[in-house]
Every structure is written in structure tokens, then in C-alpha cells.
Amino acid sequence: MSAAINNIEIQKAKTSKISSIDFDNLSFGKVFSDHMLLCVYKDGMWQLPKVVPYQPITLDPSSKIFHYGQSVFEGLKAYKDTDENIWLFRPEDNFRRLNISSKRLSIPELPEDYFMAGLKTLLQVDRDWIPKSEGSSLYIRPFVFASGNGFHASPADEYMFIIATAPSGSYFSGKLKVLIEQTYSRSANGGVGFAKAGGNYAGQFYPTQLAVEKGYQQVIWTDDTTHEYIEEAGAMNIFVRINDTLITAPISDRILDGITRRSILEIAKTENIPVEVRKISVKEVVEASKNGTLKEMFGAGTAAVISPIAAFGHEDKDYDLPTLENSYGALLKKRITDIQTNKSEDPFGWRVKV
Amino acid sequence: MSAAINNIEIQKAKTSKISSIDFDNLSFGKVFSDHMLLCVYKDGMWQLPKVVPYQPITLDPSSKIFHYGQSVFEGLKAYKDTDENIWLFRPEDNFRRLNISSKRLSIPELPEDYFMAGLKTLLQVDRDWIPKSEGSSLYIRPFVFASGNGFHASPADEYMFIIATAPSGSYFSGKLKVLIEQTYSRSANGGVGFAKAGGNYAGQFYPTQLAVEKGYQQVIWTDDTTHEYIEEAGAMNIFVRINDTLITAPISDRILDGITRRSILEIAKTENIPVEVRKISVKEVVEASKNGTLKEMFGAGTAAVISPIAAFGHEDKDYDLPTLENSYGALLKKRITDIQTNKSEDPFGWRVKV
Structure with a gap:
């Protein structure tokens, strides 16, 4: 064949x-x-x-x-x-x-x-x-x-x-404010959420429009059974930094296996950033924001590259993220784009010359 | 407008x-x-x-x-x-x-x-x-x-x-054998399952192909959280007759509000058929088949009209439906097609002349 x-x-x-x-x-x-x-x-x-x-x-x-x-x-x-x-x-x-x-x-x-x-x-x-x-x-x-x-x-x-x-040029413009979704869902257990299938995207447009009308640009999807766990943002995977640990949800049949996501996990290891791949509850993120341990959130995807999130909304409240001098997001974005654009060595062997 | x-x-x-x-x-x-x-x-x-x-x-x-x-x-x-x-x-x-x-x-x-x-x-x-x-x-x-x-x-x-x-001509040919799905899902809570959205159909093709390879023509979808409740069959809603009661699942954000389904419920009332619109568990259907109280199953939809189900599969076992002389399916199909084709009165005012 x-x-x-x-x-x-x-x-x-x-x-x-x-x-x-x-x-x-x-x-x-x-x-x-x-x-x-x-x-x-x-x-x-x-x-x-x-x-x-x-x-x-x-x-x-x-x-x-x-x-x-x-x-x-x-x-x-x-x-x-x-x-x-x-x-x-x-x-x-x-x-x-x-x-x-x-x-x-x-x-x-x-x-x-x-x-x-x-x-x-x-x-x-x-x-x-x-x-x-x-x-x-x-x-x-x-x-x-x-x-x-x-x-x-x-x-x-x-x-x-x-x-x-x-x-x-860039996919997003301006400060990125996201809404943690509590009503609508992106994908089912046993469904096609892990695939880049056209229908996965059209299904997100209406809930995203509702979020846009409230002043957000993107929706962070949660599991369809309980809405208690953070999944992905449709156009990007989501990373959360609590204290010094970078956390992202594991891939599943509902979550896209993002190539940028996977690359960030590998780069983070070489930068000695503590990484956890595990379920992230909405409650944990809200608590961390309240007690000051939530340092960063960012989206990662080919179109979005690494897009820092300035604030997230949940149950009619907005939570601002701090502005850091030395953010993981900025460091990881520089590392990955330097590899992509041949400005640095490529220890992973990811770059392919045409 | x-x-x-x-x-x-x-x-x-x-x-x-x-x-x-x-x-x-x-x-x-x-x-x-x-x-x-x-x-x-x-x-x-x-x-x-x-x-x-x-x-x-x-x-x-x-x-x-x-x-x-x-x-x-x-x-x-x-x-x-x-x-x-x-x-x-x-x-x-x-x-x-x-x-x-x-x-x-x-x-x-x-x-x-x-x-x-x-x-x-x-x-x-x-x-x-x-x-x-x-x-x-x-x-x-x-x-x-x-x-x-x-x-x-x-x-x-x-x-x-x-x-x-x-x-x-007709959508199905031959005896209709369906598989009650236990792995894949058609739609999510808060998703687009109630809509006739293109993407809902493409997502069903692969699980349906797997069922076809096992000798079934269609999949009966179950809820994506537990796979314990019967939802619909993608191209049709599902009706189950246990003893003399006709049962179908309630519509939800996961289940299409079928026009044939709705019409059957109304016709059944005028025929004095006892009807229940409620959740149907897979367990209940399997039990009813085992103890002989499961009399009929059929699919209902515009393309399928009313399609009697001859057998269903569940967890590697097949369950045959009996062949009835006076089935609800045959009666209801005659009533609805007689109205559709102007062979009978239309007490519901459903028929529209072009």
C-alpha cells in the first residue's frame, strides 16, 4: 500500500x-x-x-x-x-x-x-x-x-x-480570558474527542459564543459527567502551575493528544521543572487561586503555540492570574520556538528539514 | 426577517x-x-x-x-x-x-x-x-x-x-439485528446529540462497522457515563414492549426528538396501548428477554419508518425477539403510513397537502 x-x-x-x-x-x-x-x-x-x-x-x-x-x-x-x-x-x-x-x-x-x-x-x-x-x-x-x-x-x-x-500571524490577540464550562460539553466517554474530527469543533461554537458574550475568548471544557475536572480548550491543551509544579490532564478518549503538549512535557523535564500528568479538579484550581498558589495557566497547541491565560471565570466569578517575571510559559515558549525556527540546538530530534 | x-x-x-x-x-x-x-x-x-x-x-x-x-x-x-x-x-x-x-x-x-x-x-x-x-x-x-x-x-x-x-425504497433490508453498545458512545451530556448535526453521524460509523463485522446492522447507543441505559440507534429512536407496555426513553440533550417517535406515542394512546416514557436499563431488557416478557423491539424514524428488531446482542450473547401475530410495530406502522399516504383519516392534523 x-x-x-x-x-x-x-x-x-x-x-x-x-x-x-x-x-x-x-x-x-x-x-x-x-x-x-x-x-x-x-x-x-x-x-x-x-x-x-x-x-x-x-x-x-x-x-x-x-x-x-x-x-x-x-x-x-x-x-x-x-x-x-x-x-x-x-x-x-x-x-x-x-x-x-x-x-x-x-x-x-x-x-x-x-x-x-x-x-x-x-x-x-x-x-x-x-x-x-x-x-x-x-x-x-x-x-x-x-x-x-x-x-x-x-x-x-x-x-x-x-x-x-x-x-x-498569531491565533489569539490581546489578553486571554477563559471560562471554565459548567453546562455544555465537548466530548463523550467512548466518543471522538481524541480525534481531530470536524464535528468536534462545530459543537464548540455555540458555547464559545455564549462565553464570548460574557467577555471570554475561549472555553475550558470539563468532563461531561460531573464538570469537576479540567479537560482541554478545544483549540489547545491546558497547563496549570500550582506553586512550582506544572500540571496537565492525561490524554484520554475525550482529550486530544496535542503535539505541543507532548513537546512541552519533554522540554520541562530537561529544564528541571516538576511536572505532573494527572486529573486536575476545578475545585483545586479555584482554591489555588484563592490561596495564592496558582501561579500560571496557559494553553498549548500548534496554532496557539503557548498562550498565557490572564484570567479564568467560574460560576460567575473571575479569577486573575498573577503576572510573573520568569514564567514557565515564557521560558517554554522560547525553548520550543527556538527549536522550531532553528535558533537553537534540537536535542530531541524534532526538527525536520524540507 | x-x-x-x-x-x-x-x-x-x-x-x-x-x-x-x-x-x-x-x-x-x-x-x-x-x-x-x-x-x-x-x-x-x-x-x-x-x-x-x-x-x-x-x-x-x-x-x-x-x-x-x-x-x-x-x-x-x-x-x-x-x-x-x-x-x-x-x-x-x-x-x-x-x-x-x-x-x-x-x-x-x-x-x-x-x-x-x-x-x-x-x-x-x-x-x-x-x-x-x-x-x-x-x-x-x-x-x-x-x-x-x-x-x-x-x-x-x-x-x-x-x-x-x-x-x-426502504432504508433497511432483511432482518434487523442490533448490538447494544458497551464501549463507544454517540453523545455527551451537554453535547450535540439532540441535534441533527453532521458530526453525530460520522462518529457512529466506526463502532457500527465493528458491529456489522459481528453480524449486526445497527448499534443501540447507551449513555456514555455507565452504558446502563438505552438511548437511541442513530438512524432511529428505540421502542421496547415488555408485556403489553410500550416503552421508549425520554428525549434529552443526548437523544434526538424524533418526529416518528412523537407520532407513535400519540397514535399508541388512541389505540389504548399502555405507554411509558422513561429510562430503560439494559439489564431490564435482558431480564425481560430471559423471562419471556420482552415481546417486541423496534426502531422508529423517517427513513426507517418502523423497523422491527429481530434480535439484539449484548456482551457476546444474542437474544432473539419472538415473532408476534399482532405486533404493536405492525399496527403502528400501518396507522402512521395510512395517515402519511392519505389512505385513512388524519385525526391529528399531521398531513399537509402540497
Whole structure:
């Protein structure tokens, strides 16, 4: 199934949009590079991927993506160093997680080569689209969706795998205030919360809107049975620092196995930061805030990188986090972005040159 | 917002596919009528709906439907009686539920007129597509999805509402054997299980495939906290008859408020069938099967109508249901389809003439 592919077919765009892009004022995921990788599943197998001009997709109205939410995605970033080298961060982990998500959604798994060789070829073709300025990067969005037709509620017989890229600035702006959710839930035990499945995100929009109306930007999800334990924030995993210990919830079938989360845990060890991976109760966090032992909270994810949380809300009360001179968040963010952008050694072997 | 619309613009298809369709051998949702209703949300409002030729949809690769599963749908049927009159069954209930689903998914709600007048106009244009043979009908699929662009995980700014139709035969074929699920779950407390959201369906495909490999066609979902209580079957609500009492689970934020389910409860009352709407434990059903008091189980839904269950599996054991001469399922199916197809009086006022 996974025969090595040496050459990816490239169909070049006739004109480039790049001169119309203001690289000094990039928002997140709103402008798209000239090309995309396109790979089609039909007749029971993934066909060879191709680099093609970024172009609209045409589908039948009965295409299952419109009806049954059969889709998964990934998010990673490409960075360019001062010598114009292009770097990826743990891309094989994204590939593996994409297939884990696909399996749970009954989507056929991709051969590793199609993903890795396809991605690298795409980045070489669109290398001029990778921003170099601090805090910017080329956001990479691999996604797979059901393109096959029919109203029967069952897996499609055709799929599309696409990698599209968008030169992007930061995901959040301003101070991040989050609400610990006590009514709505993100995922069920035995559900698809661990997968990057499209439907997991749409289900968060309404509760997040309600939180936004109260002055928060994001929701911290809790378990759906008791709402007593902190899970994740949808676009990022959550870390809490109580005294000098950094704590994050264990992954489960409800919580995404974040690559940034995993990397932070490893970096923290080498920095001699005491780390605990265990259940975190809402009560514990509120108590720690009240007695002054809650030092930091931050979110961690590819889009969010490490985003410090300035305050959290719980049961109609807001709790401010202190502003630290030497925060774990700032240190860990510097360590991880230095590795990602080739500004430091990479003792973990995470960086991949394109 | 909901100004009455007297005339829906109609763009007729230049040719009809109808002569290529074998109306005597219809499967479910595989061939589509000549036209569809199309209505676009942009600039902050739903634009006027139009009847247009059934045609492909063209979207940007960053369209949010591909990434975040922001979609909802409905299912209903049109029937033609011997006098060529066209009938719908409680279509306002489908409209209301579509908007309930939309709200939970942060999709803008539709004006009632756009749905109802649009649907009726579409059916008049494609009236020849409505099958007349016993057990066949025109399956109607209203759906709304996020067509707006961008990789930010937030609601789209543009949507499409489409009604497509498919002359269809029965949803299930053969004896229906179901598995009571003990590992996977369909929905969370505080989640989107009550909505007809696309993502709810994709999440069921993999556990259903596992059940199919064991010889079952469908999964009966249980609560995600304990797996002790029966919820629904994804494509249908579940009814259990113990002795002479018909029992179904109450609706909740995890269970779809099925229109067929609701109708059956009302018909059963007029037939003097004792009905209980309460939690049903798996243990109770297994016990009732063992001691001979479990008389019937059936699924109820628009696509499934009333589908008798021949056997259920639980913890590696199969339990056969008896074959009854005078089953509630057969009686209730006759009553509801007679109303739907104008073969009987309609004391409930459910039937709507197009």
C-alpha cells in the first residue's frame, strides 16, 4: 500500500497571488498560498498525490461531507530560518494522528509517503510563501473529507486528502480570558474527542459564543459527567502551575493528544521543572487561586503555540492570574520556538528539514 | 426577517433524467430529482431561495464545512396518493427542529417561509419524481452547511441551505439485528446529540462497522457515563414492549426528538396501548428477554419508518425477539403510513397537502 514515491506530479499555477499579500500584517488562516496537494481515494485506494494550483472543489449536493460530518484534519507549521532553510516540527506525529483520527471516523488511512513526500514537495513549490518575521509562519492544514455521494448514513466510498497552506500571524490577540464550562460539553466517554474530527469543533461554537458574550475568548471544557475536572480548550491543551509544579490532564478518549503538549512535557523535564500528568479538579484550581498558589495557566497547541491565560471565570466569578517575571510559559515558549525556527540546538530530534 | 414570499424563482433544468430511473427498483438516497432548492446566507442574512437544476456545488478548499463539521440536516418524505395529490407529514416539525439544530451549531436560523414555501415549490416542480408504489416515497433532505472560508476555528460568515430529493425504497433490508453498545458512545451530556448535526453521524460509523463485522446492522447507543441505559440507534429512536407496555426513553440533550417517535406515542394512546416514557436499563431488557416478557423491539424514524428488531446482542450473547401475530410495530406502522399516504383519516392534523 505504501510504496515509496520519488516524484510527485506538479501542475504549476499560471500566475502567483503572492504580490497581493501583505506579509507584515498577517492574520490567521485567511490568505492561501498558490498551490495545494490533492490526493483522491476512489476504487478502494488512495490515488497518487499531485501538487496543483490552489483551486475550488466541486462536489455533488449528496456528497457525504455535507450531511454526515465525515472529516478529519491536522495543523502544523513551516518555518524559514535566516539562511532560507525550511523547517517542520514533528510532522510524522501529525501524520500518525491524522490516521488515528481517520480510523475513528471510518476514513481510509493514508500511506505515510503520500503525506510526507507530498507535504515536502508542496513546501518546495510554495517556499516563497513561508514568512520569516518573528511570530509568523506558514500554517499547514492537511485535511481529509468524504467526497462520495448518497444519503445513506454510512461511510463514503470516495474521499479527498488536501494539504493547503496559509501564511499566518498569531491565533489569539490581546489578553486571554477563559471560562471554565459548567453546562455544555465537548466530548463523550467512548466518543471522538481524541480525534481531530470536524464535528468536534462545530459543537464548540455555540458555547464559545455564549462565553464570548460574557467577555471570554475561549472555553475550558470539563468532563461531561460531573464538570469537576479540567479537560482541554478545544483549540489547545491546558497547563496549570500550582506553586512550582506544572500540571496537565492525561490524554484520554475525550482529550486530544496535542503535539505541543507532548513537546512541552519533554522540554520541562530537561529544564528541571516538576511536572505532573494527572486529573486536575476545578475545585483545586479555584482554591489555588484563592490561596495564592496558582501561579500560571496557559494553553498549548500548534496554532496557539503557548498562550498565557490572564484570567479564568467560574460560576460567575473571575479569577486573575498573577503576572510573573520568569514564567514557565515564557521560558517554554522560547525553548520550543527556538527549536522550531532553528535558533537553537534540537536535542530531541524534532526538527525536520524540507 | 421572515417576510412572506409569494413567488419562488424557478430555473428549470434543460433536460430531465427521469426516464433513466428504474422506479420499480429504488434503493435509498442514491438517485436525485431534477431540481433542488438553493438558499444562500451572506452579508448577514438569508437571501431569497430559488429552485434550480440539481447541480454540483463549488467551494474554496478553506470552506469551513471541510474543517469544522458545521452542518445540520433534516429528513422527511413526500407521498403521492391514487389521485396524484402530494402529501407531507408534519413538515413544520422538521423546520422547527432544523432551526433548533442550527442554533446549537451556531448556524443562522432560517425564516419559516423560506423552508415551507421553498419545499412546496420544489415538490410541485419535481412532482413526477414522487413514487407511488407501496413502500416507496420521495425522500427529502434539507441541509445547511458552512460555505464561508478560513482556517480559524469559529463560525463561518456564509452558509448554504439546500433541499435535495431522492425517490427511495426502504432504508433497511432483511432482518434487523442490533448490538447494544458497551464501549463507544454517540453523545455527551451537554453535547450535540439532540441535534441533527453532521458530526453525530460520522462518529457512529466506526463502532457500527465493528458491529456489522459481528453480524449486526445497527448499534443501540447507551449513555456514555455507565452504558446502563438505552438511548437511541442513530438512524432511529428505540421502542421496547415488555408485556403489553410500550416503552421508549425520554428525549434529552443526548437523544434526538424524533418526529416518528412523537407520532407513535400519540397514535399508541388512541389505540389504548399502555405507554411509558422513561429510562430503560439494559439489564431490564435482558431480564425481560430471559423471562419471556420482552415481546417486541423496534426502531422508529423517517427513513426507517418502523423497523422491527429481530434480535439484539449484548456482551457476546444474542437474544432473539419472538415473532408476534399482532405486533404493536405492525399496527403502528400501518396507522402512521395510512395517515402519511392519505389512505385513512388524519385525526391529528399531521398531513399537509402540497
